[in-house]
Amino acid sequence: MDRLFATEVMNSADATIRPNESQLSELIPSWIVASRGVELQLGGDVSEIVTRAIDLRREIACGRPVRLDFENQSDTADLVHALSRLLMDDCLESPQSVLDQASFAVEILKGSLWVEDALGEWEAILCSAMFVAWRAARLLELSRAAQRWEAEYTEVFRRSVSWNVVEFALESAGDDSARAVAEVIAGGPESVFQALLFLRDHGEAAPDLAAQIATQFSRLIEIGRLRLPQDLQTFFLGESARLAGA
Numbered sequence: 001m002d003r004l005f006a007t008e009v010m011n012s013a014d015a016t017i018r019p020n021e022s023q024l025s026e027l028i029p030s031w032i033v034a035s036r037g038v039e040l041q042l043g044g045d046v047s048e049i050v051t052r053a054i055d056l057r058r059e060i061a062c063g064r065p066v067r068l069d070f071e072n073q074s075d076t077a078d079l080v081h082a083l084s085r086l087l088m089d090d091c092l093e094s095p096q097s098v099l100d101q102a103s104f105a106v107e108i109l110k111g112s113l114w115v116e117d118a119l120g121e122w123e124a125i126l127c128s129a130m131f132v133a134w135r136a137a138r139l140l141e142l143s144r145a146a147q148r149w150e151a152e153y154t155e156v157f158r159r160s161v162s163w164n165v166v167e168f169a170l171e172s173a174g175d176d177s178a179r180a181v182a183e184v185i186a187g188g189p190e191s192v193f194q195a196l197l198f199l200r201d202h203g204e205a206a207p208d209l210a211a212q213i214a215t216q217f218s219r220l221i222e223i224g225r226l227r228l229p230q231d232l233q234t235f236f237l238g239e240s241a242r243l244a245g246a
Contacts, residue, residue, distance in 0.1 A: 049078045049079060050086075052082070053082035054086065060101045060105070061101060066104075073117070077121050077124075080105060081128060084102070084105070087129075087132045091136055091139060092139065092229060095136040098133075099136035102136060106129045120162070123156050127156055127160065128190065130149055130152055131153060134149035135231070153197075154197055158201075163198065166184070166191075170195065170198065171206075177213050177216050185217075185221070189236075192236055195217065196214075196236065199214055200239075203246055211246075218237060218244060221233060221236050
C-alpha cells in the first residue's frame with residue numbers, strides 16, 4: 001500500500017493505535033470508508049519479484065554495475081526483501097558468497113535516498129540485509145566481522161519502527177509474557193534476533209522483565225515452536241539463557 005495514502009487514511013480516520021486498543025479489527029470500518037474509490041498499490045507479483053531478485057543476485061555475483069530504482073520505493077523494497085530471503089536460504093551452503101552479496105546490498109542501501117518513509121521501510125530492508133550478513137559471518141567463524149555486523153544492525157534497529165513494535169509487544173505483555181513471546185517467534189528468526197537485542201538493552205533497567213521474557217524465549221525455542229537452522233537455534237538458545245542468567 002502506498003505510504004502516503006496509508007498516512008492520510010490513518011490521519012483522516014483518527015485511527016491511532018493506542019495501548020488500550022487491543023483489536024485491530026476495530027480499525028477496519030475506518031479504513032474501508034477512507035479507501036473507497038481509491039486505487040490501492042498492493043505491490044508486484046510474487047513470482048515476478050523473486051525472478052528479478054534471482055537476476056539481481058547474479059549481477060552482484062558477477063560484479064556487474066547494479067542500479068536500483070529508488071524513485072519507485074515500494075518496488076525496490078519488495079526486490080531487496082526477496083533478495084535477502086534468497087540469500088538467507090542459501091546461507092548454510094554458500095556463506096562466503098552470501099556474505100559478499102549481502103554486504104554489497106547493504107552498501108547500495110546506505111547510499112540511497114529514501115523519501116516519504118513514514119513506515120520505516122528503509123530501516124527494515126537495511127536490517128534484513130545486515131541480518132543475513134551477520135549470520136554468514138558467524139557461519140564463516142569471522143567473529144570480528146560478525147560483531148561489527150551485529151553492532152551496525154543494532155544501531156539501525158534502535159532508531160527504527162521495529163524497535164517500537166518490539167518494545168510495545170514485550171513491555172505491554174504483563175503477566176502474559178508467553179503469549180507475547182509466541183507472537184514474536186511467529187515473526188521468524190529476525191524478529192527473535194530483534195527481541196533479544198531489545199532485552200539486552202533493557203536488562204539493567206528492567207531485569208525481572210528481561211529474565212522472565214528471555215526464559216520464555218529459551219523454552220519455546222527449545223521445544224521447537226520455531227523451526228530454525230542449527231546455527232540460529234544454538235545462538236538464540238545461548239543468548240536467551242545468558243540474558244536470563246544475567
